[in-house]
Amino acid sequence: MEAHRIAWTTGTQSINRSDVYAAVGGTDLGIIWDDGGNGVLSIWGDTYADSVPGLGTAKGLDWRYNVVARSVNRDYQTRGLVTYWWNTDKPNHARQVINKDLFGTEHTIIPTSGICVNRRNYVSYMAVDHFGAPGEWETQYAGFAWSDDYGQNWTKDTKARYNNTADHLQNWQMVAFARPDGYGGAGYDGYVYLYGTPNGRFGGAKVARVPENSILDLTKHRQWNGTAWVNDQSQAINVIPGPVSELSIGYHVASKQWLAAYYHSTLNAIVVLTGPTVMGPWSSPNIVATAADYPGLYGFYFHPWSMWWDQNPCASMSQWPPYNTELMQLTGVPGIGTVPVSASKLTSAQGYANNINAVSNDNWCGSNNIFPVQCSDGRRLWISGMAYAGSLTTSTHYRPINYQTVMNTVLEERDLTFAAYNPTFTDSVGRKHFFDSRQIPGIGSTSPVRLDPIGGVSLGDHLYLSMAWSGTNYTYPYLFDAGSSIDGSGIFLVQIPLNALSSGICSISKSVLMPSTPVLGAGNLNFGSGFYVFDEQYVYIAGRSSVGSDRWHIYMARVERSVFESVTYVPQGMEYFSFANNTPSWDPDVSSATPILTYMGPNVDIRLDVDGFFHYLINVLGHVYLLKQRSIARDMSEISPFALSLMTIPADAGSNQFKSFCVYDVGWASLTSGNRLGVYTVTQTNQSYDQVTPSFSRPHFFEYNELTGVAASPLYVPPP
Numbered sequence: 009m010e011a012h013r014i015a016w017t018t019g020t021q022s023i024n025r026s027d028v029y030a031a032v033g034g035t036d037l038g039i040i041w042d043d044g045g046n047g048v049l050s051i052w053g054d055t056y057a058d059s060v061p062g063l064g065t066a067k068g069l070d071w072r073y074n075v076v077a078r079s080v081n082r083d084y085q086t087r088g089l090v091t092y093w094w095n096t097d098k099p100n101h102a103r104q105v106i107n108k109d110l111f112g113t114e115h116t117i118i119p120t121s122g123i124c125v126n127r128r129n130y131v132s133y134m135a136v137d138h139f140g141a142p143g144e145w146e147t148q149y150a151g152f153a154w155s156d157d158y159g160q161n162w163t164k165d166t167k168a169r170y171n172n173t174a175d176h177l178q179n180w181q182m183v184a185f186a187r188p189d190g191y192g193g194a195g196y197d198g199y200v201y202l203y204g205t206p207n208g209r210f211g212g213a214k215v216a217r218v219p220e221n222s223i224l225d226l227t228k229h230r231q232w233n234g235t236a237w238v239n240d241q242s243q244a245i246n247v248i249p250g251p252v253s254e255l256s257i258g259y260h261v262a263s264k265q266w267l268a269a270y271y272h273s274t275l276n277a278i279v280v281l282t283g284p285t286v287m288g289p290w291s292s293p294n295i296v297a298t299a300a301d302y303p304g305l306y307g308f309y310f311h312p313w314s315m316w317w318d319q320n321p322c323a324s325m326s327q328w329p330p331y332n333t334e335l336m337q338l339t340g341v342p343g344i345g346t347v348p349v350s351a352s353k354l355t356s357a358q359g360y361a362n363n364i365n366a367v368s369n370d371n372w373c374g375s376n377n378i379f380p381v382q383c384s385d386g387r388r389l390w391i392s393g394m395a396y397a398g399s400l401t402t403s404t405h406y407r408p409i410n411y412q413t414v415m416n417t418v419l420e421e422r423d424l425t426f427a428a429y430n431p432t433f434t435d436s437v438g439r440k441h442f443f444d445s446r447q448i449p450g451i452g453s454t455s456p457v458r459l460d461p462i463g464g465v466s467l468g469d470h471l472y473l474s475m476a477w478s479g480t481n482y483t484y485p486y487l488f489d490a491g492s493s494i495d496g497s498g499i500f501l502v503q504i505p506l507n508a509l510s511s512g513i514c515s516i517s518k519s520v521l522m523p524s525t526p527v528l529g530a531g532n533l534n535f536g537s538g539f540y541v542f543d544e545q546y547v548y549i550a551g552r553s554s555v556g557s558d559r560w561h562i563y564m565a566r567v568e569r570s571v572f573e574s575v576t577y578v579p580q581g582m583e584y585f586s587f588a589n590n591t592p593s594w595d596p597d598v599s600s601a602t603p604i605l606t607y608m609g610p611n612v613d614i615r616l617d618v619d620g621f622f623h624y625l626i627n628v629l630g631h632v633y634l635l636k637q638r639s640i641a642r643d644m645s646e647i648s649p650f651a652l653s654l655m656t657i658p659a660d661a662g663s664n665q666f667k668s669f670c671v672y673d674v675g676w677a678s679l680t681s682g683n684r685l686g687v688y689t690v691t692q693t694n695q696s697y698d699q700v701t702p703s704f705s706r707p708h709f710f711e712y713n714e715l716t717g718v719a720a721s722p723l724y725v726p727p728p
Contacts, residue, residue: 009280011297011308011336015088017324018052019059019332023088027057028386030094030102032075034059034068036118037254038324038333039131040079040089041185042312044124047080049159050089050324051131052333053118055102059330073117074133075102076159084311084322088335095159105162106133106153114148115139120254123185125200125220129155131162132183134207143209143253143273147172150181150204152224168224172207179214179244180204186257186266186286187220194259201257201286202229209253209273212246215287232287247288248281254307256323257286258315263343267315269296269308269323278308278325282342296338297325304328311335319344379538379613380421383466385506390419391473393460416442416461418509432512445477447516448500462499465539465547467573471504474522474536499524499536503575518575523582525598527553527561533601535565535582542616547572548640549582550612551601561603562612564640566594585640604640614640 016022018035026032036053043049055075056068077091084090097103108114114135121132131153139145150170153162170180184203188194199217215232222228230237231244238244248255248268255270268281272293279293299305307326314322325336378392393416418429433444445459463474476499503518522536531554538550551563564585571581583594584601595601605612609627616622622637 009294009296009338009340009342011278011323011325011338013302014085014322014335014337016332016334017050017089017091019330021330022332024091025386025388026091026094026102029100030075030077030091030096031057031070031100032094032102033057034331035075035333036331037120037307037309037326039119039122039256039309040311040324041122041129042124043078043129043158044127045158047078047158048089048312049076049078049122049129050091051076051105051119051122054116056331059332072102072104073108074104074106074119076105077102078159082313084314084335085318085320085337089311089324105159106131106164108135109164109166112148113137120150120182121185121256123187123200125187125223127156129159130185130223131155132185132202134181136207145207146176147181147207150178150183154224165224168226170204170226177206177211179206179211179241180216181207182253182255184213184255184257186259188259188286194261195285203248203255203257203268205250205252205255209271210251211253212250213248213252213255213270214244215247216244248290254309256307256309258310258312258321259286260315260321260341261317262319263341265343267310267321267341269310271306271308278305280308280338291342297336302327304331307333308336377460377462377611379462379464379611381464381466381471383471383506384468385466387506388421389464389471389509390421391461391464392417392419393462416459418442420510429510430512432514442512442514443473443475443502443504443516447514448475448477448502448519463536463538463550465541466506467541467547467569469506470573471506471509472539472572472575473502473504474539475500475502476534476536499534501536501575501578520575520578522549523565523579523598525601530555530561533561533563533598535563537611538613540614540616541569542622542640545569548614550614552608552610552612553603555607559607560610562605562608563601564604565598565601 017024017038018026018032020027020033024030026035032052032055034057035055038050038052040048040050052075053073055072057070058068076095078093079089079091081087081090081092094102095105106117106119108117112135115138116136117133118136119131119133123130132150133153134150135148137146137148149172151164151166152168153164155162170178170183172178172181180202182205186201186203187199188196198220200220200223202216202218203213204216205211205213216229217232217237218225218229230239231241232238232247233240233243234245248270251273252270253273255268257266257268259265260267263282266283266286266288268283268290269278271277272279272295275293275295276299277295278297280296281290281293283290297305297308302325304327305325306328307324309324311322311324314320319341321338321341323336323338324333326333378390381389381391383389417431420427420429429442431440431442433441433447441459443459443461446454448459459475459477461473462476465472499522500519501522502516504514504516508515522534524532524534527533533551533553535549535551537552540548540550542548545568546566547569549565549567551565552560553563554560565582566585567578567582571577582598583596584598585604586593586595586600587602587604588600605624605626611627613625614622615625622640624637
């Protein structure tokens with residue numbers, strides 16, 4: 009068996025951005041169980057607003073003993089565990105749900121397991137007295153809390169407690185619930201089983217059971233002595249020998265056996281055991297993840313739905329550092345054989361009516377380019393260029409009746425839910441704009457002209473966008489193509505305050521022309537097609553120059569972040585990547601610039617991933633490729649063999665009325681390991697109505713799964 013990361017659940021690298029939406033920047037064990045209401049609850053232990061390194065002595069900001077969230081997404085195998093609800097006490101702040109005793113001396117209250125019985129949710133927890141050396145801590149008692157409103161409010165039962173002994177060896181200080189619930193012949197018997205280990209990470213595991221409606225009545229708990237259930241804790245035997253800690257047990261329907269997972273301190277690894285019954289006998293430990301691959305790993309709590317439905321079960325695993333949790337996928341379970349990891353989902357979006365959320369908005373159904381920006385305030389924005397609204401199928405001259413041109417659009421994404429901001433600028437024929445050419449010093453137009461955002465980055469309190477403009481109103485040039493009306497003075501970098509963006513009032517107080525230079529045998533080299541932050545010192549700026557036949561050379565420049573943020577002086581402070589004499593360098597002379605990629609599509613998106621590689625998402629004549637290499641230099645020895653075609657966009661997207669002829673833009677929303685959300689924009693020819701320029705563009709969102717190395721085929725969604 010082997011465990012693979014799907015995606016981080018908590019922290020700054022997570023798909024949920026829990027640091028922004030719940031003040032959960034660093035947190036402990038991530039325990040998951042079915043909540044009895046078509047969702048799963050997750051509860052974490054010691055939680056902080058920041059990520060805190062260390063072992064057992066974490067002292068981060070905004071300490072809470074435990075926090076709770078709910079997830080309902082069924083595509084966790086490819087997306088990870090998406091938290092759509094946090095139990096909060098104020099906006100974007102997860103609250104502590106289980107407190108210390110009123111006059112108690114507990115150091116903290118850390119949950120160890122969860123279960124739902126007859127719509128009541130139970131959590132077991134350990135009341136830690138103090139932490140010692142790594143792997144050692146002492147508890148005062150282990151207790152139970154319950155909720156009858158699906159995790160909103162919790163009550164501690166002060167009588168239902170396993171008090172620790174004087175020698176700190178009481179065996180139910182860390183309790184793990186297990187229940188034969190009837191799924192796949194698990195053998196429902198009316199009992200809840202409670203596996204217990206002493207405090208710390210070095211004891212063995214014993215097991216007790218109790219009638220399912222009597223969990224809080226310790227007089228009805230019975231311990232297994234090897235042959236019978238007895239009312240004597242001293243007779244209980246170790247059914248799993250030590251060292252056992254952070255135990256999770258569940259019945260795996262697909263393999264028709266019980267699985268037990270825990271951290272093995274001697275092996276410094278997560279191990280999984282198999283057994284025919286909830287009492288065992290258990291197999292020898294199978295190492296599924298080691299600290300060599302996942303430093304600081306501990307805790308491996310099964311996702312209940314994956315145990316019921318999936319051949320490859322999933323589990324929430326912790327690492328410290330970064331002191332956060334991630335959803336893992338377990339492959340090679342005995343009795344199943346070799347089963348491929350879950351295939352990535354590629355979801356196509358017909359404009360704003362997309363399959364990710366089935367959200368529709370009649371004001372946006374197509375765009376000529378769209379790219380993501382991760383903002384410094386936690387928001388993830390999707391910026392589009394010239395967008396279309398209304399039906400694309402009603403035939404009329406030039407435009408369908410309700411064919412409105414929205415020159416640029418901003419969508420905010422949270423948990424793959426897209427919300428469109430309302431633009432405020434309107435021209436004489438009612439077309440709305442977020443970024444209007446009349447706002448930009450240097451263009452000097454009295455009426456709005458064609459203006460497309462093509463690259464963006466967020467630093468500090470501002471969003472920075474590069475804008476390409478055309479002097480002819482609402483023409484449809486291919487940006488940067490040879491002979492295009494976009495020339496060397498046609499790309500502006502603008503600065504927009506983040507705090508005003510969601511209101512639709514995009515105050516542009518600063519702007520500057522981006523540098524451009526003629527290239528021998530090609531079109532102008534224009535910088536501003538992309539912005540990247542790979543380190544704390546520089547902002548990296550992409551440029552491109554057309555070499556004909558829908559091909560471009562891609563260049564790279566860099567500028568000090570302080571200079572970039574001043575906006576006015578960006579061109580003067582830029583250095584350009586050069587590969588003269590096969591030696592990479594940065595040169596202030598733009599004429600020395602050398603392409604980092606040649607004969608690409610019009611857009612390349614580059615992200616530095618957590619694995620240390622630069623990930624290039626590139627497009628060439630209808631193909632979208634992924635390239636990984638150790639640096640942005642053109643050193644072929646640093647290119648990973650993991651260079652492959654992600655997908656091929658079909659020439660005919662599935663309709664005899666809409667023909668695809670150009671993959672225009674591509675972009676990563678984020679690279680947080682595991683699944684990645686991306687987008688590509690297909691320029692299409694519309695044959696169903698008479699139009700001077702019979703083409704429009706459609707963005708397609710997709711999810712890429714690193715485990716498989718490929719994405720699925722596009723799903724065609726016809727226009728409304």
